[in-house]
Amino acid sequence: MSEAAKAELKRPPIVSGASKEGGHMPEFEKDYCAFISRAHAEGGELAEFDFGGQETILMSGPDAQEVFFRTPDEVFSQAQAYQVMVPVFGPGVIFDATPERCKTQLKIQVDALRYQNMKNYASVIAQEVEDWISDWGDEGEVEILHAFHELTMHTATHCLLGKEFRHSMTEEFFSLYKDLQAGVQAISFVDPYMQQPVFAARDRARERLEEIISELVATRRASGKEYGDALETFMTGTYKDGSHLTDTELTGLIIATMFAGHHTSSGAGAGTLLEIAKHPEYAAELKAELDEIYKDGEEISHASMRAIPKLESFINEVLRLHPPLVILMRRVMEDVEYNGYLIEKGKTVAVSIYESHINPEYFPDPHKFDPHRQEPERMFAYIPFGGGRHKCAGNAFAILQLKAIFSALLRRYDFELVGPAEDYEDERANMTIRPKDPCILRYKRRTD
Amino acid sequence: MKVKVDLDLCQGHSVCLGECPEVFDVVEQEDGYPQVVVLIEEPPEELRKKVMSAAMFCPNRVITVED
Ligand code: HEM
Numbered sequence: 409m410s411e412a413a414k415a416e417l418k419r420p421p422i423v424s425g426a427s428k429e430g431g432h433m434p435e436f437e438k439d440y441c442a443f444i445s446r447a448h449a450e451g452g453e454l455a456e457f458d459f460g461g462q463e464t465i466l467m468s469g470p471d472a473q474e475v476f477f478r479t480p481d482e483v484f485s486q487a488q489a490y491q492v493m494v495p496v497f498g499p500g501v502i503f504d505a506t507p508e509r510c511k512t513q514l515k516i517q518v519d520a521l522r523y524q525n526m527k528n529y530a531s532v533i534a535q536e537v538e539d540w541i542s543d544w545g546d547e548g549e550v551e552i553l554h555a556f557h558e559l560t561m562h563t564a565t566h567c568l569l570g571k572e573f574r575h576s577m578t579e580e581f582f583s584l585y586k587d588l589q590a591g592v593q594a595i596s597f598v599d600p601y602m603q604q605p606v607f608a609a610r611d612r613a614r615e616r617l618e619e620i621i622s623e624l625v626a627t628r629r630a631s632g633k634e635y636g637d638a639l640e641t642f643m644t645g646t647y648k649d650g651s652h653l654t655d656t657e658l659t660g661l662i663i664a665t666m667f668a669g670h671h672t673s674s675g676a677g678a679g680t681l682l683e684i685a686k687h688p689e690y691a692a693e694l695k696a697e698l699d700e701i702y703k704d705g706e707e708i709s710h711a712s713m714r715a716i717p718k719l720e721s722f723i724n725e726v727l728r729l730h731p732p733l734v735i736l737m738r739r740v741m742e743d744v745e746y747n748g749y750l751i752e753k754g755k756t757v758a759v760s761i762y763e764s765h766i767n768p769e770y771f772p773d774p775h776k777f778d779p780h781r782q783e784p785e786r787m788f789a790y791i792p793f794g795g796g797r798h799k800c801a802g803n804a805f806a807i808l809q810l811k812a813i814f815s816a817l818l819r820r821y822d823f824e825l826v827g828p829a830e831d832y833e834d835e836r837a838n839m840t841i842r843p844k845d846p847c848i849l850r851y852k853r854r855t856d
Numbered sequence: 857m858k859v860k861v862d863l864d865l866c867q868g869h870s871v872c873l874g875e876c877p878e879v880f881d882v883v884e885q886e887d888g889y890p891q892v893v894v895l896i897e898e899p900p901e902e903l904r905k906k907v908m909s910a911a912m913f914c915p916n917r918v919i920t921v922e923d
């Protein structure tokens with residue numbers, strides 16, 4: 409854009425209260441939901457804040473969000489905004505790959521999650537749930553954050569990476585994975601290569617994970633067997649020149665898929681179960697629906713789960729109020745005009761999923777949990793999975809998984825809180841939303 | 857009945873193809889995700905149910921049906 413054209417345009421309003429050091433980062437780290445709401449209230453559709461030195465423009469409301477999601481990568485770059493993930497995924501993977509190789513990697517990733525592959529996943533997930541609850545007995549207590557972390561680790565690895573991988577996983581794998589997750593937090597966006605114990609632990613975990621995964625891949629190559637799962641899709645995927653993913657890329661892609669799919673699914677699962685325990689009246693509706701669908705002893709399968717409308721609406725409402733990913737970003741690669749304002753090259757644009765989901769225009773009485781809500785007609789108002797070309801590639805898998813888990817669970821058990829509801833508030837740390845740890849529920853075998 | 861697709865939103869999940877292969881195909885692209893191709897823009901009435909299922913179950917709400 410020419411300097412003259414730029415001079416014609418207004419600049420997005422800047423959010424008040426930046427500190428000398430770190431800009432708005434300290435306030436953001438303390439409670440980013442509250443900060444984002446304040447920024448939105450002050451600035452409206454566009455509000456600029458200082459995210460640890462990075463000038464970041466929050467785009468709010470479905471119109472601005474639509475522009476965020478529809479603008480092509482060459483202009484709003486996802487890769488440039490998520491460089492913080494590079495040390496987690498490893499060199500040459502996704503955000504560190506050339507645009508062309510990155511596109512192929514994303515395609516290989518989505519191939520593995522296609523409809524045709526999904527059919528087997530449903531019964532695998534149901535089986536994992538059965539294993540999980542096999543020693544529960546008639547009643548007891550369960551800490552659901554840990555339980556869902558483990559369950560979704562098992563289901564994700566089992567569905568995506570095969571049975572052998574799933575059963576060779578050790579305590580070590582869990583703890584390495586935790587270290588990787590801890591390596592992504594608000595300060596990572598300032599500089600993910602800083603000398604910090606969390607980053608050192610992240611790098612050690614990445615290295616060791618690569619060893620473990622490479623070994624598994626080597627075993628598979630040697631065996632010459634066919635598996636028909638996601639790992640196979642990764643191993644056989646080809647670039648345009650006919651070459652395959654290198655071992656480092658393959659490992660990185662597995663980590664990237666796990667990373668995208670695991671904490672999100674785990675948080676959504678725990679959030680769903682918690683809302684079920686909080687709302688016995690809605691839980692009764694879900695149980696009635698499931699009992700009807702499975703009344704003839706039908707297996708949990710892709711077909712039986714195709715449409716479970718009450719459960720789906722319930723999950724949608726959980727993802728509205730407790731979106732597992734709360735803020736999405738892109739780096740601005742070219743000057744863009746929006747409604748007479750300049751979105752300048754070099755800045756970052758952001759969309760807040762949480763803030764979008766508490767907009768009273770689309771969600772009346774927004775803080776109330778109400779699974780009977782209608783999803784708004786307006787596209788880009790309800791965005792738990794993002795939108796546009798980078799919309800969650802695993803969204804169908806994620807919903808299928810949640811439906812399979814709760815189909816199995818709710819037919820067996822009832823759940824209730826063990827303490828007052830205030831003890832179960834969401835915690836907003838590390839740029840995620842999830843129930844406060846520990847989150848203990850009481851379960852009882854259904855007798856009705 | 858007229859079928860429209862918004863290719864900005866399509867990621868090639870192929871649910872549409874699973875629901876109604878008469879009307880939808882999903883083809884590899886030079887770059888990036890495979891994308892949906894509409895084989896019959898104005899499908900016959902007897903396919904309505906299948907087309908509506910494709911529109912409803914497409915995870916990305918790519919497909920719209922106009923009367
Ligand atoms: C309830 C669970 C989940 C939620 C709420 C969720 C949410 C999201 C969101 C909001 C994005 C967009 C990021 C952006 O625009 O910057 C995304 C991307 C992605 N998700 Fe998910 N996700 C979930 C589960 C999964 C699962 C289970 C998988 C895979 C097994 C997965 C794989 C991916 C991938 C590969 C991308 C990147 C797509 C691309 O950039 O083209 N997600 N997810």
Ligand code: SF4
Pocket residue numbers: 861865866867868869870871872873882891892913914915916917918919
């Ligand atoms: S139209 Fe929908 S279901 Fe069909 S390929 Fe595109 S995203 Fe997938």
